Amino acid sequence: MDASPPEERAGGIVTVLAAAGIVAALMQTIVVPFIGEMPRILGTTASNASWVVTATLLAGAVFIPVTGRLGDLYGKQRMLLVCTVPLILGSVVCALADSVIPMIVGRGLQGMGMGIVSLGISALRDLLPPRRLGPSIALMSSSMGVGGALGMPLAAAVAEYASWRVLFWGSAVLSLLITLLIWRRVPPTPPQTTGRLDLVGAVGLGVGLVCLLLGVSKGADWGWGSGTILGLLVTAVVVLLVWGWWELRSGDPLVDLRVTARPQVLLTNVASILVGFAMYAQSLIVMQLLQLPEATGYGLGQSMLAAGLWMAPGGLMMMAVSPLGAKLSAARGPKTTLLAGSLVIALGYGSSMVLLGSTWGMLIIVAIVNGGVGLAYGAMPALIMGAVPRSETAAANGFNTLMRSIGTTVSAAVIGVVLSQLTIRMGEYTLPSENGFRVGMLIGCAAAFLGALVTLALPSGRPGSPTGPAASDGPGEPAEQPVKALT
Template sequence: MHMMCMMHMPCMMHVVSFGENEGDHVEDSTSAAHSGRIVGVLAVAGIVAALMQTLVVPLIGELPRLLHTSASNASWTVTATLLAGAVATPVIGRLGDLYGKRRMLLVCSVPLIAGSVVCALAGSVIPMIVGRGLQGVGMGMVPLGISALRELLPPQRLGSAIALISSSMGIGGALGLPVAAAVAENASWRALFWGSAALSALVAVLIWKLVPPTPAQASGRFDLVGALGLGTGLVCLLLGVSKGADWGWTSGTTLGLLAAALLVLMVWGWWELRSGDPLVDLRVTARPQVLLTNAASVVVGFAMYAQALIVPQLLQLPEATGYGLGQSMLAAGLWMAPSGLMMMAVSPLGARLSAARGPKVTLCAGSLVIALGYGSSTVLMGSAWGLMIVTCICSVGVALAYGTMPALIMSAVPPSETAAANGFNTLMRSIGTAVSAAVVGVVLAQMTTTLGGYTLPSEDGFRAGMLIGCGVAFLAALITLAIPVRPAASASRQVAPAEPKAASLT
């Protein structure tokens, strides 16, 4: 009897062991599916928020007539979104740390919906500008979503998820142009905004249903003085940079705004260093890894946006210029759409490279790929196919670079400052794009040619803009090389606090 029991014991142990493994497998599969839904919802939220940036681009030429205003006033429909997004993003990030990221994601959906409805009903330029500003506030969804991943996902899924959601800004921007152009050409312009309102409402429902609650990670009070100071300084800075070409770079208005920005931001920095609960912890921001990553973000933002300004113009300028390709707005958008798909496809590869070699290597590689894309324009600029290849190469580099910045930031800041630090990093990218628009605008305005009585940017101007983008991308790579390497164990300890929360939610 004893021998028979001993003979059967391994079999029984095997059965028990098999049952436990099978249960673990089912649990892992459920956890993976749950994580996948969270990542999918947050990626869609980021893409919808990014769509708002390019929504009015096909309408820019028609807005003065549609809104009974001047071209300069109509341009504020773009500027308002930039300003509102830049000011709101770091503020929303801090509120996410204080009150929970899921809650603030739902709060961000409100101005997206409201702004879209206001724009759809607008009959003059003022309501349109107000609505576009509200849409810009919704851009805070992207850094909030990235920060929420640290609490909602197990560490092994964090890298690829961060890369995908970081790329959603570029994906939404690239896909938004052809979609908006198609709707504008085949339906009422108001349909663009009703559609964006419906998408925003859908995102809010998906977040409500599928994203678990996230607890507050920080304590203390909200720094209202710091928020007002940062907002004032940023408005002065970005307004001076984005409107300097229209007002004149030596005009009193431009110089006054830039001087006010410098003064206000210096006083803001002094306040933040003295505050017990700062909006942005400048001491953490001054850590070499955070500081240099933010510096690289400014430069990569510049490099990313330069080609986005140049390529659409080359595609749409008349063939009579000798270098323009005579494409419609819709066709130009379709030629650029594959770049967004490339970002979506490459972001998981960037996560794997970061896991194998570290995010610093991926950021450097991404910067070099962007430089390669700009360099390839020297031989590919003469055809629509060539320009599509240029934008795809640049987008591969942007996907690699954008996917690593949040990882570098989050591994260097405490969990209580994750959203605020990511919001500040997103702000750095926005400053880079604003400076890029100003610099490229000056280059194209200075290097011109005349055709049929119209002054147009010259081919040499476009080539110069591309070479500037190439040089700036190389500069981003050099900055990246100076980022101190953190040991893998230290980085994992920074992410470790998210693990119990992820387990409890699944």
């Protein structure tokens, strides 16, 4: 057992879990810079190659709620270790892939490990003293942005100067290192509830989410009016309605919908969808604007690597504002922080109306938007954990992470439709027009502003940590204290 002083040990736990979140986020973005080369690399079509991204998205959506529930049932440290296994295996499979099928399988395995972030945030509630909890949650939440920001230029540099396989071998090594650090530095956490995994609920939610996200993400490629897309969306609605009915009847539900329906949880999840939408819209738009040729009159002609570097400070901004968000939450409550974050995101999008057209303008837009995202993402877990019993912390955080993922998926679909409809012709090429990008920015601004309005409807509560009275394990029961080794 680690004999370090409690404060030092707590700091090590936070550092390891934040690093794990960064590595998990890297898995999502490492293929983006060379996705256009995938058809040549794997000897397949562009449509088939797009599954390299889609597989990770779908696997993450299906397994994040499941790993969250398992974390409550069997201990979060144990499930954190379990989540690193598919990250390692998936990276190795991708590194060895010479065709599209094993690459898709490997990317799906990597997606299965995406529950690390929500599990890590939930573990903080069990392991840290209350005074450390708010800042640590904010830092852990920002790790996704940091990983995404670092992943783009890193992957672009490797793709430009080395073999793409190096990316996946590096991912395998990082995942193995994280496994060892979690095992050595994160204490075991006891189960917070009893019962069993709701297998029927897990399968039902998985089928419903796959149909929904597949329909939304592939609508532009397959045709929104096609029988396949309409069938997927109708099936998603039917399956999710039946799933909801089952969860309400189950004695051990995968997701306790009665708790999820509490105003603070429900409205936070709705705001999470909107903030996730707004967060992703700017990354899609800015990356394209940076790389479009200057001959268009609005493109900035940057290389893949340079574009990634111009966007990298956005992720660092998320980490920089996380301590400020934690202080604001402690002083005024996480509702105020989520409201401030949503408004800052809207401000960033609004600034794009005058800042589009230069690389420095793009940098400012990205920094403002990601600063707002850092505030908002740090407040969401605090709001969730302040309204659910300790026995459902990981499951509730996993469901909240899923809501953000749904927001990013819908964002990709909506922005994709806008940019495909508002176009210009340059020779034999059809490119998104400047007006298309501006409309996309305004849509992102509207989503962030709607997120602020939803936040205003949240119940007002006193400032405090997620271990306060709202987070009790039942009526009149105080929240449990963190494990004694750290207090």
